[in-house]
Amino acid sequence: MERNIDPEEGDGLADRVIALIVAVVGAPREQIQASSSFEELGIDSLTALSLVAEVENAFAIEVSNADLVELRSVSDVIATIRARAA
Amino acid sequence: MSPGRRVAITGMGAISALGLDAGALWDGLASGRTGIRPIEGVDTSDLRFKNGAEVPGFEPRDHFSGEQLQWLDRFSQLGVVAARQAVREAGLETPLVRGERCAVVTGSAAGGSLSLERSYHELFVERRKQLRPLAIPLTMANAGASAVAADLGVAGPVLTLSTACASSSHALGTAFWMVRNGVVDLAVAGGSEAPFAWGNLKAWEAIRAVSLDTCRPFSRDRRGTILGEGAAMLVLEPLEAARARGARIWGELVGFGMSSDAGHLTRPLPEGQARAIGSALDDAGIHRERIGYVNAHGTGTQANDVTEATALRQAFGRHASRIAVSSTKSMHGHALGASGALESVATILALEHGLIPPTTNFTSLDPECDLDVVPNEARPAPIEFALSSSFGFGGVNAVLAFRRAEG
Numbered sequence: 001m002e003r004n005i006d007p008e009e010g011d012g013l014a015d016r017v018i019a020l021i022v023a024v025v026g027a028p029r030e031q032i033q034a035s036s037s038f039e040e041l042g043i044d045s046l047t048a049l050s051l052v053a054e055v056e057n058a059f060a061i062e063v064s065n066a067d068l069v070e071l072r073s074v075s076d077v078i079a080t081i082r083a084r085a086a
Numbered sequence: 087m088s089p090g091r092r093v094a095i096t097g098m099g100a101i102s103a104l105g106l107d108a109g110a111l112w113d114g115l116a117s118g119r120t121g122i123r124p125i126e127g128v129d130t131s132d133l134r135f136k137n138g139a140e141v142p143g144f145e146p147r148d149h150f151s152g153e154q155l156q157w158l159d160r161f162s163q164l165g166v167v168a169a170r171q172a173v174r175e176a177g178l179e180t181p182l183v184r185g186e187r188c189a190v191v192t193g194s195a196a197g198g199s200l201s202l203e204r205s206y207h208e209l210f211v212e213r214r215k216q217l218r219p220l221a222i223p224l225t226m227a228n229a230g231a232s233a234v235a236a237d238l239g240v241a242g243p244v245l246t247l248s249t250a251c252a253s254s255s256h257a258l259g260t261a262f263w264m265v266r267n268g269v270v271d272l273a274v275a276g277g278s279e280a281p282f283a284w285g286n287l288k289a290w291e292a293i294r295a296v297s298l299d300t301c302r303p304f305s306r307d308r309r310g311t312i313l314g315e316g317a318a319m320l321v322l323e324p325l326e327a328a329r330a331r332g333a334r335i336w337g338e339l340v341g342f343g344m345s346s347d348a349g350h351l352t353r354p355l356p357e358g359q360a361r362a363i364g365s366a367l368d369d370a371g372i373h374r375e376r377i378g379y380v381n382a383h384g385t386g387t388q389a390n391d392v393t394e395a396t397a398l399r400q401a402f403g404r405h406a407s408r409i410a411v412s413s414t415k416s417m418h419g420h421a422l423g424a425s426g427a428l429e430s431v432a433t434i435l436a437l438e439h440g441l442i443p444p445t446t447n448f449t450s451l452d453p454e455c456d457l458d459v460v461p462n463e464a465r466p467a468p469i470e471f472a473l474s475s476s477f478g479f480g481g482v483n484a485v486l487a488f489r490r491a492e493g
Contacts, residue, residue, distance in 0.1 A: 065298070
């Protein structure tokens with residue numbers, strides 16, 4: 001699941017995901033990077049669940065329970081969305 | 087030993103995924119048969135999970151007139167029918183004599199959620215200008231308790247406790263203390279739940295606590311719980327009074343303990359659960375080594391089962407390895423506010439029959455839940471004392487201690 005996000009991909013996906021994290025977690029925008037781990041952001045399992053629910057609604061995708069528990073970072077979320085959209 | 091009167095259970099009613107009375111519940115539990123099936127009452131095409139533990143073949147018209155049914159949400163219907171069964175089994179006529187000395191204490195997590203949903207659908211989707219006038223009395227959480235009281239002629243205290251998945255254990259414990267302390271001379275106590283409403287199921291889907299296949303408590307490959315519905319009601323009365331009138335005594339309720347985690351709403355703490363177990367043992371005045379069976383909360387979620395196993399180790403020490411621990415939710419599903427009462431019936435009948443119901447759907451033991459979980463097949467065992475545990479969202483814990491009937 002670990003994967004580096006290319007900022008040159010330029011589709012604004014990282015920004016959209018970070019905006020959702022700001023809304024769900026309430027963390028300041030400038031503290032959240034694509035490379036931030038959930039642990040650094042204080043995202044526990046239930047908060048991750050809330051985040052994924054927002055992601056599912058925003059991107060019209062489904063994330064299975066098995067994939068959900070593997071998410072550890074912002075870049076994991078972005079990679080999951082890209083994989084579903086591909 | 088706590089002062090006060092000994093409290094006997096003289097009647098039990100139960101409606102569950104395993105059938106329409108306590109006998110059907112026990113037959114299912116004793117044979118390790120699961121009542122978990124594809125959900126029929128709700129369209130599951132837009133739900134991640136498709137399986138539930140619905141009550142099969144319950145016909146409201148068999149029990150109530152059309153006029154009565156206008157006033158009764160399904161959770162109230164189930165509660166009234168289970169209460170009638172319990173009182174009939176106790177050999178009592180209705181209306182109960184000296185009804186002002188009787189109590190009804192019920193538990194429900196969600197109350198009339200089906201009626202609430204129907205009202206919201208009329209309002210938000212059908213754009214009705216006016217709701218039906220019975221929307222409030224159908225929906226309120228104590229509707230079930232008051233319907234039972236009216237049906238049986240109970241004119242003393244009538245209460246509903248709503249403590250999520252611990253509701254009916256708190257109800258039974260409260261009723262037990264009322265009878266023991268002489269506040270009333272008879273109580274009908276338990277709980278009922280009818281949670282198969284679309285919005286409610288979507289809410290359970292969102293929290294991802296529900297398994298996509300089945301409920302496998304304490305198994306390494308468990309994936310969550312399975313929602314159930316149903317009701318169970320017990321008649322509690324002073325042991326001496328029950329003996330004096332020649333009632334059949336199914337067992338005794340001997341202890342009740344409760345605690346709060348004072349922590350997270352959904353992440354349970356073993357210390358809180360262990361305190362409730364310890365309180366129930368203290369209340370019963372029995373040493374922990376006399377407990378031979380625990381009917382576990384055992385929801386089949388990752389968090390619950392590990393926490394509960396840890397709590398049992400904390401509460402029982404080395405004796406934890408010698409206790410049979412099973413989760414009957416693997417068979418009747420997780421009937422939320424009704425679970426504690428259904429599991430109390432299971433525990434009393436296990437003592438009565440000398441047979442421990444199994445944890446069904448079990449595959450392989452999770453090393454973090456290293457207990458004797460009685461996998462898949464009921465086990466004969468003469469046991470005198472047993473516990474039934476319920477641990478609800480909100481970090482609320484209720485544990486009941488039961489004793490096999492003497493002689």
